[in-house]
Amino acid sequence: xxxxxxxxVVWLGSPxxxxxxxxxxxxxxxxxxxxxxxxxxxxxxxxxxxELDDWExxxxxxxxxxxxxxxxxxxxxxxxEQSVTAAxxxxxxxxxxxxANRIVTDLVRATGEQEVVKVKSMVTQExxxxxxxxxAGITAYETDLAELIVQLGDDRPSHILVPAIHRNRxxxxxxxxxxxxxxxxxxxxxxxxxxxxxAEAARLHLRxxxxxxxxxxxxxxxxxADTGTVVVVESEGNGRMCLTxxxxxxxxxGIEKVVPTWSDLEVFLQLxxxxxxxxxxxxxxxxxxxxxxxxxxxxxxxxxxxxxRSDTLADTVGRQALACIRCSACLNVCPVFERTGGHAYGSVxxxxxxxxxxxxxxxxxxxxxxxxxxxxxxxxxxxxxYDACPVKINIPEVLAHLRxxxxxxxxxxxxxxxxxxxAMKAAARVLDSxxxxxxxxxxxSLGGRALARRxxxxxxxxxxxxxxxxxxxxxxxxxxxxxxxxxxxxxxR
Amino acid sequence: xxxxxxxxCFNDTMFPGTGRxxxxxxxxxxxxVDFPQEQTCCGQMHFNTGYxxxxxxxxxxxxxxFAEYDAVVTPSASxxxxxxxxxxxxxxxxxxxxxxxQVAEVxxxxxxxxxxxxDVLGVTxxxxxxxxxxxxxxxxxxxxxxxxxxxxxxxxxxVKDIExxxxxxxxxxxxxxxxxxxxNAETSAAMLADKxxxxxxxxxxxxxxxxxxxxxxxxxxxxRQGSPVRTMHLAEIxxxxxxxxx
Numbered sequence: 001x002x003x004x005x006x007x008x009v010v011w012l013g014s015p016x017x018x019x020x021x022x023x024x025x026x027x028x029x030x031x032x033x034x035x036x037x038x039x040x041x042x043x044x045x046x047x048x049x050x051e052l053d054d055w056e057x058x059x060x061x062x063x064x065x066x067x068x069x070x071x072x073x074x075x076x077x078x079x080x081e082q083s084v085t086a087a088x089x090x091x092x093x094x095x096x097x098x099x100a101n102r103i104v105t106d107l108v109r110a111t112g113e114q115e116v117v118k119v120k121s122m123v124t125q126e127x128x129x130x131x132x133x134x135x136a137g138i139t140a141y142e143t144d145l146a147e148l149i150v151q152l153g154d155d156r157p158s159h160i161l162v163p164a165i166h167r168n169r170x171x172x173x174x175x176x177x178x179x180x181x182x183x184x185x186x187x188x189x190x191x192x193x194x195x196x197x198x199a200e201a202a203r204l205h206l207r208x209x210x211x212x213x214x215x216x217x218x219x220x221x222x223x224x225a226d227t228g229t230v231v232v233v234e235s236e237g238n239g240r241m242c243l244t245x246x247x248x249x250x251x252x253x254g255i256e257k258v259v260p261t262w263s264d265l266e267v268f269l270q271l272x273x274x275x276x277x278x279x280x281x282x283x284x285x286x287x288x289x290x291x292x293x294x295x296x297x298x299x300x301x302x303x304x305x306x307x308x309r310s311d312t313l314a315d316t317v318g319r320q321a322l323a324c325i326r327c328s329a330c331l332n333v334c335p336v337f338e339r340t341g342g343h344a345y346g347s348v349x350x351x352x353x354x355x356x357x358x359x360x361x362x363x364x365x366x367x368x369x370x371x372x373x374x375x376x377x378x379x380x381x382x383x384x385x386y387d388a389c390p391v392k393i394n395i396p397e398v399l400a401h402l403r404x405x406x407x408x409x410x411x412x413x414x415x416x417x418x419x420x421x422x423a424m425k426a427a428a429r430v431l432d433s434x435x436x437x438x439x440x441x442x443x444x445s446l447g448g449r450a451l452a453r454r455x456x457x458x459x460x461x462x463x464x465x466x467x468x469x470x471x472x473x474x475x476x477x478x479x480x481x482x483x484x485x486x487x488x489x490x491x492x493r
Numbered sequence: 494x495x496x497x498x499x500x501x502c503f504n505d506t507m508f509p510g511t512g513r514x515x516x517x518x519x520x521x522x523x524x525x526v527d528f529p530q531e532q533t534c535c536g537q538m539h540f541n542t543g544y545x546x547x548x549x550x551x552x553x554x555x556x557x558x559f560a561e562y563d564a565v566v567t568p569s570a571s572x573x574x575x576x577x578x579x580x581x582x583x584x585x586x587x588x589x590x591x592x593x594x595q596v597a598e599v600x601x602x603x604x605x606x607x608x609x610x611x612d613v614l615g616v617t618x619x620x621x622x623x624x625x626x627x628x629x630x631x632x633x634x635x636x637x638x639x640x641x642x643x644x645x646x647x648x649x650x651x652v653k654d655i656e657x658x659x660x661x662x663x664x665x666x667x668x669x670x671x672x673x674x675x676x677n678a679e680t681s682a683a684m685l686a687d688k689x690x691x692x693x694x695x696x697x698x699x700x701x702x703x704x705x706x707x708x709x710x711x712x713x714x715x716x717r718q719g720s721p722v723r724t725m726h727l728a729e730i731x732x733x734x735x736x737x738x739x
Contacts (some may be wrong), residue, residue, distance in 0.1 A: 022679045031683075251693060335666045339683040378677060380670025380684075381541060400579075403543030424539060428547035431534040432554060441506045456716055463720035466678025470685065471713030474507065481500045483507035485528045489516070 016371040017378045020344035021336075030166050030341055037165045037334045042199060045329060045388070051280070052270070061267045063392040066323035069259060069315060076225040076258045077304065087290020089300040094252075097127035100305045101154060104129060104217065104250055105136045107301055112247050113138075113214045119239040120144035121219025122160060123254050125348040126361075129217070133177025140217065141183070141209045143238040145202050152179040157430060158342030158350065160328040161276050166341050169193040180205050182453055198375025214298070216242040220253040221325065222268060223302070226261045228290040230302065233272060235283050243286045249297035255304050256313075256322040268325060271390035275327035308361035317401040321356045323391045330352075330385035330395060336378055345378070346371050352385035356398040364402060365409035373409070376402035434482070441480040448476040497527050497562040499555075499579045499603070501572045502534035508705045511568050514732035515606055518619050521605070521732075523612075526566075531558045536576040540583065542672050548629040549587045552580045556595035564613060568728045570635035570703045578638070591629040605635070606728055607703060609646045618651035623733040626656040630688070630711065632704040633666050645703055645727055650732060660700075661691045669710035685714045692722060701727040 013207050015023070024030060049055050069076055081091040094100035108116055116133065118124065118140050130140040131153075142151040149164040150157050153175050157163030164172070179188045186207045191197060218239065222231040230251055232239050243249060244261060259265065273282040290373040313319050331337045331351030342350030355375040364373045376399045385395040411420040417425075430436045451457045452475035461467040467473075479487075496519060500512040512528075535555060536548030555576065559565045569574050577600055580583050582598040610616055629649060631658025635641040649657055668674065688711055692700050700715075702708050705726050712724035 018677050018679075021677060025679050025683050100523065201605075257577075327654060335668065335684050336680055339680055345596060377673065378680075380633065380666050380668060380673045380681070382633040382666035382667070382670070384633075384664075386635055399544075400541060403541070405543075405546045407543035420542075421544070424544040424547055426543065428539060428544070431536075432550045434531055434533055437502065437505075437533050444506060464675065466675050466681075469678065470682040471710060472716040473713055474709065476507055477509055481505040481512040482528070482530065482663075484509055484513065489528065 010317050015346075017340075017344055017346065018376045018424065020346065021340040021378070023189050024340045024344050027237065028149050029168070030335065031339060033168050034167055034338055034341055037162060038338050041162075041278055041332045045275060045332065048274045048278050048280055052274075058271055059390055059392050060192055062271055062325075062390060063323065065264050065267060067258060067320075067393055070256065070319060073255065073258070077255055079225040080223055080228060080258050081304075083225065084169070084223075084290055084300075085228075086304050087228045087350050089228065089290040089302055090294075092301060092303045094303055094305045094307070097305075100252060100303055100307070101129055102133040103303050104252065105133060105138070107248070108138050109136070110216055111215050111299075113248075115139050115141065115209075115213060116215040116217050116250075117141050117143050117209050117213040117242045117246065119160060119216065120147050120241045121165075121217070121252065122348060123219045123252050124217060126254075127252070127305065129252070129306065139360065141206075141213070143206050143209065143242055144234070145236055145238075147208070148202055148358065152176065152183065156343055157348065159331055160326050160349065160351070160353075161331075162328075166343070167194060172198055176201050176205075183344075184208055202260055208239075210241040210245055212247050213242070215248045215250065218243060218249065218251045218300075220251050220257050221272070222265060223253060223258050224260070224265065225258050227289055229262065229287050231265065232286045233269070233281075234284045234286070235277060235282055237284050240284050240286050243288065244296045246297055248290075248299040248301075250301045250303065251426070252303045252305055255306055255309050256324075269445035272325055272327055275325075275329040275388070275390040308363070312357075312360040315360065318356070318398055320358050320393050320435065321353065321360060321395075321398055323393055324353050324357065325391055326353075327390055328350055329388040329390060330393075330470060333384040333388045334379075335382060335384065336380070340378075345375060347375075352379065352395045352399075353393070355379060356393075356395055356402060359402055359406075363405045365413065373406045376400075376406060438482060441473040441476070441483075445476040445478055445480070448473075449478070451475070494524065494563045494567060495527065495561065496524055496564045497529055497532075497559055499532055499535075499559065499565050499567040499572070500528070501567060501569045502704055503572075504568060507709065508726065511705055511726040511728050514726065514728040515566065515568050517729060517732040518610075518621075520615060521620055522614060524614075527562070528561075529558050534607055535572045535575045535580075537579075538570055538581070538671060540575065540579050545583060546587060550584045552588070552596065553592055555580065556592065556599045559599050559602070560595065563602060564609065566606055566609045567603065568606045568703070569705065570632055570639050570641065570727060571706060572606050573603060573608075574634045574638035576600060576603045583657070590697075605639055605641065605703065607641060607648055608639065609643045610648060610731075617647045618679075619648065619731050621651070621731045621733050621737055622653035623730050624654035624735060625698045626658060626696060627699045627701055627730065628660045628692060628695040629727070630657045630660055630667065630692075630700060630702045630707065631663055632702050632707045635703045636664055642702065644726070648731060649701070649727065652733075654731070658695045658697055660695055661672045662687070663691075665691075667707050667711050671706070674710060681710075682714075685710060687716065689714045689720070693720060697722060699725050699730070700722045701725050701730055703727055 536551035539548035
C-alpha cells in the first residue's frame with residue numbers, strides 16, 4: 001500500500017479552505033454564476049425525484065447494494081477481472097496514482113499514438129493523468145463540453161458534473177474564440193454567446209478529434225462483476241463516440257465502482273440521472289463487455305485503481321463515502337459550495353462529498369499544510385447533503401467523525417496541545433460542574449456587559465474577530481436561568 | 494408526569510428568558526416543571542469540533558441528572574438532536590456498558606419543546622396572544638435533524654392575532670454552524686447575508702426559531718445592519734399573552 005502522503009489526489013497544495021473561500025467570496029460574478037446554476041439543477045432534481053413513489057426505497061436499495069459490495073469487495077473485484085478477461089479485455093491493478101499513470105502511459109505508447117480522446121472522468125483527474133501523459137509527449141483531448149472549456153482555459157474543474165459551472169456563456173465565448181485554434185479547429189468567425197451556437201462550435205472542433213483518434217481513455221460509472229460489462233453514463237454523446245470509434249479503449253476505474261450484477265444497475269440508473277442533471281434518463285448510456293470482433297475497440301484495458309480506497313474501506317464510519325456515484329446532488333444543495341465554488345476545496349472532489357472523500361483518500365494525519373485536514377470543518381453540518389444523497393451517505397456523520405480524527409492526529413503529532421485543544425479542555429472542565437458553570441456565567445455577564453453598548457457587543461479583537469466583524473452579540477443578561485430559578489422557583493418545589 | 498427542563502448551557506447563560514417562557518407555557522397547560530440543578534451541557538460543541546473524549550463526562554452527567562424524569566424538555570433543536578443522535582454514539586465509542594444503558598434509558602424521553610407540546614401533550618393551542626407580524630426560520634437541526642416538520646408552525650398558527658409570513662428560502666442554512674462561524678467566518682457571513690435579506694423581505698417585526706444559537710447569529714447580523722427586526726425563540730411567542738384577558 002502506498003504512503004497516503006505520496007498519493008496524488010490532484011491538486012491539494014493550494015491555499016487552505018478558509019483562505020481560498022475568502023478569495024472566492026470576493027468574486028461576485030462567480031457567486032452569481034454558481035447561484036443561478038445550482039438553484040436551477042436543485043429545482044429540477046426535486047421535481048423529478050418526487051415523481052417516483054419509491055424514491056426512498058430506491059435510496060435504501062442503493063445504499064444496501066453499495067454496502068454489500070464494499071463488504072465483499074475483494075471477491076467482486078476478482079470476479080470482475082475474470083469476467084472482463086473472459087470477454088477479451090485485459091485487467092490491470094494500480095495501487096496508486098503513479099502506478100495507474102504509468103500503466104496508461106505504457107499502453108498508449110504501445111499503440112504508437114501521440115493523441116488520445118477522453119471521456120469525462122473524475123478518476124483520471126484524481127490521478128492527474130492528462131498532466132502525466134503530457135510529460136510523456138502524449139496529448140489528451142477532453143471531449144465533454146464543460147471539460148473542453150476547462151481545458152481550453154488552463155483551468156480546474158469546479159464541480160463534479162458541471163466542471164465549468166463557474167463560467168458564464170460570455171466567458172466561454174471569449175475562451176473559444178481565443179484558444180480553440182491552438183488545440184485544433186478554430187472557433188467560427190463572429191461566434192456569439194448563444195448556447196446553441198457555442199455547442200455547435202464545440203461540436204465542429206471535437207468532431208475532428210473523434211474521427212482521427214485511435215486511442216480513447218474513459219472512466220466508468222459502474223462495472224458489473226457477473227458479466228464484466230462496463231457502463232458510462234453521459235449527456236452529450238461525446239462519450240459514445242470515444243467508446244466506439246477508436247481502436248484502443250483504456251478505462252480507469254476506482255475499485256469501489258464495481259456492482260455485483262446487471263440487475264443492480266436498475267436501481268442506480270433510476271437514481272443517478274435524476275440526482276445529477278435532474279433528468280428522468282440521461283441521453284447516452286454506453287455499456288460494453290470486453291471486445292467484439294468487428295465492432296468497437298478491438299483492444300480493451302481496464303485499470304482498477306486503489307489510491308487510498310482500501311484505507312477508506314478500513315474505516316467503519318468513513319467507508320460509506322465510497323458508495324458515492326458522483327451525481328453531485330450534494331454540491332448543488334450545499335450552502336457552502338454555493339458561496340465558495342469548487343476550487344476552494346483544493347481537490348477534484350469538491351463540495352460535501354469532497355470534504356469527506358479527499359481527507360480519507362490522502363489521509364488527515366499526513367501533511368497538515370495540504371489542507372485536507374481542514375476540509376471536514378468546511379461545513380455547518382446543515383444536513384442538506386444527506387437528504388439529497390441518492391445512496392444515503394450520511395455526510396454530516398462522516399464530517400463529525402473526521403473532525404475527531406483530525407483533532408486526534410494533531411494531538412499525537414504535535415508536542416504541545418493547540419490553543420483550541422487547551423480551550424476545549426478548560427470548557428469541558430467548567431461544563432462538567434454546575435458550580436464552575438455558575439461562576440463562569442457570572443464572569444461572562446460582568447465582562448460582557450462591560451464591553452456592551454446599548455446591550456450589544458460590537459467588533460472584538462483577537463480570534464473572535466471573524467464572528468464580530470459582521471455580527472453584534474447580545475450582552476449576557478445580568479442573571480442566568482439557574483440563578484433566576486434558585487431565587488424564584490426553588491422554594492415552590 | 495415528572496417533567497424536567499433541560500435549559501442548555503447556552504440558553505442558561507445567554508437567553509434565560511427562553512427558559513422562563515418554557516416554564517410559563519407548561520405551567521399554563523397545567524404541568525409542573527422541575528429544573529435539576531446538576532444539569533450543564535449536552536457536549537455538542539465538543540462533539541462537533543472533534544473533541545469527543547471531552548464530551549463523554551457531559552454525556553454521563555446528562556444521563557445521571559435526568560434519569561428520574563418521565564420527560565426531559567429542551568428549547569433547543571440542536572441540543573435535542575445532539576442527545577438523541579450522538580449521546581449513544583459517544584457512549585458506545587468511549588463508555589462502559591453501564592453508560593450505554595443509562596443513555597439508552599434517557600434518550601427516548603428527551604423532547605424538543607415544540608415536539609413535546611404537539612406529540613406528547615397533544616396541543617397546538619397553548620393560549621397565547623401575540624399581535625405581531627412574525628416569520629419563522631426552520632433551523633437545520635429542527636428541519637433535517639429532528640424532522641420537526643410543521644409542528645412549530647402548527648403551534649404558531651394557534652397563537653391569537655399573530656400574522657405569520659413565509660420566509661423565502663426558509664430551508665437554507667443561516668451559516669452559523671457553531672465553530673464554523675469562527676473557522677470559516679467569511680463563508681458564514683455570506684450565508685448570513687442571504688438569510689437576513691430573506692428576513693427583511695418579509696417585512697416581519699419578529700423572526701423566530703427553535704434554536705437561539707442560529708437566532709443569535711441572524712439577530713447579530715440584523716443588528717449590525719441597523720435593522721429593527723427582533724429575534725425571539727418561539728417559546729417566548731407561545732408564552733406571550735399580550736393584551737389578552739386571562
